[in-house]
Amino acid sequence: MKLSPLAERFVLHFGEMGSRWGVNRTVGQIYALLYIAGRPLNADELVETLEFSRSNVGIGIKELLAWRLVKLVHLPGDRRDYYETPKDVWEIFRVLIEERRRREIEPTLSLLREALMEEANDEEDRIAQERMRQMYELIELTTGWLDDVQRLSPETVIGLMRLGAKVQKVLEFADRLKLTGGQRDPDKR
Incomplete structure (x- = not known):
């Protein structure tokens, strides 16, 4: 599998970020490739694409499985192990x-x-x-x-995240309601 320049940049970047997140560069790159591949990949494809040794790919896959960031899948008619990331x-x-x-x-x-x-x-x-x-x-x-x-549902979390600092206004309003016993402040319209 040949990576496009865009995909290669992403994979390389994830390798660098992986080392900052507590995993080695190889694990980060394996994960990135599996994430953007759009289909399950087997170890041979990972070795060929990333130009890593078979043992490094095996160790990286084991770590990703332990983190539950990839899962093992089997394709009909193929006895090899394939790996994919969650789609969501x-x-x-x-x-x-x-x-x-x-x-x-x-x-x-x-x-x-x-x-x-x-x-x-x-x-x-x-x-x-x-x-x-x-x-x-x-x-x-x-x-x-x-x-x-x-x-919460992802949609609710997204809405909450989009509120950002606006949540403070909601909390301030709730505090004012508590202070007034639930009655709206007539001076605040």
């Missing part, structure tokens, strides 16, 4: 959030919970625990919010 970009986003949470956030929350349960031995430990408590509360609040957002 929102599904990809959801899987990424879940995997990051499982791999990074949950272990951090566990460590913070354990640290907060220990007895502070001195003022230095009390200060450290207070800072850890603040971090724990922020992460808990953020993950709770992400859980709520993940239950």
Whole structure:
């Protein structure tokens, strides 16, 4: 498979970005190619197109499978393994959030919970625990919010994202309603 200049730029860029996101360049490029291919690809096609060794492609595929960012598929009449990414970009986003949470956030929350349960031995430990408590509360609040957002439909999330800072006006209006007992402020028309 020969990549167009546009596709090649995308694949190369994803390799560079992959290294910034915590995966190696090879994994990023494999993912990018599978994402834009429009059809499932087998390992031989990945090796040929990306000019990677078979072992590097195999290791990259295993990592992408572990992240649940690609899935194994079989084509009728072909005994080879093929791989594809989820077709829905929102599904990809959801899987990424879940995997990051499982791999990074949950272990951090566990460590913070354990640290907060220990007895502070001195003022230095009390200060450290207070800072850890603040971090724990922020992460808990953020993950709770992400859980709520993940239950929304993609259309609702898009609408919410498009609101951006306008949400602040809605919250301010709700606060004014609370202060006036649900009655509209006659001076605000």
